Amino acid sequence: MAKENGKATAVAHSNIALVKYWGKRNEALVLPWQSSLSVTLAPLEVKTTVAFGAPEDNIRLNGKEAKGSERARVIALADVVRKSKPQLGPLCVHSEGNFPASAGLASSAAAFAALALALREAAGLEEEVEATSLLARLGSGSACRSIQGGVCVWHRGEREDGADSFARQHFAAEHWPNLRMVAVILSREEKAVNSRDGMRNTVQTSPYYPAWVKAAEADIGPALEAIGARDIEKLGTLAERNAWRMHATSFAATPPLSYMKPATLAILLALEEERRKGTALWFTLDAGPNPVLLTEEAHLPKALAFAERFSPLEAVVCHPGGDARLLSEGHLF
Ligand code: DP6
Numbered sequence: 001m002a003k004e005n006g007k008a009t010a011v012a013h014s015n016i017a018l019v020k021y022w023g024k025r026n027e028a029l030v031l032p033w034q035s036s037l038s039v040t041l042a043p044l045e046v047k048t049t050v051a052f053g054a055p056e057d058n059i060r061l062n063g064k065e066a067k068g069s070e071r072a073r074v075i076a077l078a079d080v081v082r083k084s085k086p087q088l089g090p091l092c093v094h095s096e097g098n099f100p101a102s103a104g105l106a107s108s109a110a111a112f113a114a115l116a117l118a119l120r121e122a123a124g125l126e127e128e129v130e131a132t133s134l135l136a137r138l139g140s141g142s143a144c145r146s147i148q149g150g151v152c153v154w155h156r157g158e159r160e161d162g163a164d165s166f167a168r169q170h171f172a173a174e175h176w177p178n179l180r181m182v183a184v185i186l187s188r189e190e191k192a193v194n195s196r197d198g199m200r201n202t203v204q205t206s207p208y209y210p211a212w213v214k215a216a217e218a219d220i221g222p223a224l225e226a227i228g229a230r231d232i233e234k235l236g237t238l239a240e241r242n243a244w245r246m247h248a249t250s251f252a253a254t255p256p257l258s259y260m261k262p263a264t265l266a267i268l269l270a271l272e273e274e275r276r277k278g279t280a281l282w283f284t285l286d287a288g289p290n291p292v293l294l295t296e297e298a299h300l301p302k303a304l305a306f307a308e309r310f311s312p313l314e315a316v317v318c319h320p321g322g323d324a325r326l327l328s329e330g331h332l333f
Contacts, residue, residue, distance in 0.1 A: 006088070007051035008121035009331045012113035012146045012324035014044040014105055016181055016292050018239040018284055019219045020246045021141050021154060022212065023203040029162040030141045033203070034216040037153045037223050038145045040173065041181060042321030046097045046110035049332035050078075050118040054092040061095050061111070077115060077139045081123045088123055094332035105183055105290075105316065112139030113146035117324050127326070133166035149173045149322035151227055153220060173320035176230050178297035183316040184307045186263045187289045195287035198250060198257055205254040212249045216242060236282025236294050240271075243284045261289040267310050274306050281306060 021036035059066040059074050066074060074093055082088050095115065097107050116136035121127065129147055137144035137154075145152040148169035157165030193201070203209055219242050226234035250257040260268075267283065268291065274281055279302045283291045295303045300317065307315045 006053050006122050006124075007049065007331060008118045009047065009049040009327045010114045010117035010121065010324060011045050011047045011327060012110045012117065012143075013149065013321035014041040014046075014099075014107060014110040015039060015142065015146050015152070016041055016183075016284060016318075017142065017145070017286070018235065018294075019216055019223050019242050020284075020286070022216070022246045022249065023199045023209065024141070026160075026162065027200070029165075030137050031162050031165050032141060032154065032156050033213045035153060035156045035220050036142075036145070036216070037151065037170075037220055038142070039151055039179065039181065040146060040149045040321040041105075041318040042149075042173070044097075044099050044105060044107075044110065044316070044318060045321070046095060046107060046114045047327075047330075047332065048093065048095040048111065048114040048118045050115070050122045051092045051333070052088040052090070052122055054090045057090045058092045060093070062097060073112075073139060074115065077112065077135065078119060080135060080138055081119050081125070085123055091122075092333065096332060099316070105185075108140045109142040109146045112136050112143030113324050115139060116143065117147065117326060121326055130166055130168075132324075133168075134163070137162070137166060147324050149324075150175060150320055151224075153224070156217075169323075170224055171227055173322050176227065176320060179230075179232070179320055180295050180297055180300055180303070181318040182293040182295065182300075182303055182307060183290060183318065184267065184293060184310065184312045185290050185314040185316065186267075186310070186312055187261060188313060191259065191288050193257055193259075193287075198259070198287050201255075201257060202250045202253045206249045206252045208249045208252045212245055215245055232280050232282075232294070232296055236280070239284045239294055240282050247285065259285070259287050259289060263310060264289045264291060267291050267307075270306075270309075274302075279303065279306065 015038040019037040154167040
């Protein structure tokens with residue numbers, strides 16, 4: 001449909017995990033030790049155009065030529081597709097986010113989800129959710145949860161080849177349209193340890209890691225129940241506990257790893273008092289200093305006033321987004 005001489009364009013939303021993925025059992029295949037659950041984040045999205053048959057591999061991300069590991073990760077994903085169809089040849093990739101990559105929001109999930117969908121389409125492969133999620137996973141684990149919208153669970157799978165490790169939608173975005181996620185941007189500095197290195201170090205050295213795996217896996221069922229019942233208090237309480245536990249595993253690593261800054265902790269510790277005042281507000285925190293607050297539309301003004309007290313650079317309001325999709329026009333080149 002979106003194909004034009006081996007060219008395809010796809011758009012995908014970012015996502016925020018409420019039950020985090022933290023640690024791989026197989027690095028090369030990006031296979032996690034535990035399942036994870038996330039909500040797709042609209043309006044944050046990345047658009048990617050891919051065309052095979054270029055003179056040489058050419059990768060541009062947000063207007064700049066990609067270099068080093070960024071470029072290598074895009075080419076590695078393209079190679080997965082090219083392996084089965086060597087005649088496709090070199091490719092040109094342009095990718096742009098509608099939010100700054102350095103904003104501290106998970107742009108790689110959206111970027112690799114859009115790339116996987118566009119790559120398969122440009123290569124003439126069937127549009128198939130499961131296969132696209134599997135491909136996106138090889139680019140970045142969390143990206144496999146951005147192929148479908150709403151609430152997705154990445155089931156860890158059991159197979160050694162990873163063929164059963166992909167994400168599936170459990171609730172469409174329409175199930176809980178007034179759910180809100182507010183990303184509180186406290187810092188735009190590049191973090192000292194990226195999530196890939198941070199989780200590797202945690203798996204290898206944290207004595208708490210096995211307990212994390214067990215506890216996180218056990219969070220999936222109750223999180224789905226809370227979402228099914230649209231119970232923000234149950235979901236928020238569970239998401240907070242899951243985030244504390246993920247970060248606790250890393251505090252206990254050698255060398256110890258904290259993604260929290262003093263300003264992060266100030267927000268996290270003020271939430272209980274805010275809830276006593278009647279605001280439905282909880283946090284989750286990825287591998288960075290910027291918390292994402294979980295609330296509902298009716299509590300948004302109070303949530304934003306709360307965030308403002310900590311003088312953030314920005315507060316970005318998100319709602320559950322839809323599926324990654326192919327576009328038939330508006331290619332980036
Ligand atoms: C803390 O998906 O960025 O955001 O698979 O190594 O590319 P790689 O890691 P990535 O890690 C995300 C970690 C997290 C939690 C989550 O999104 O589940």
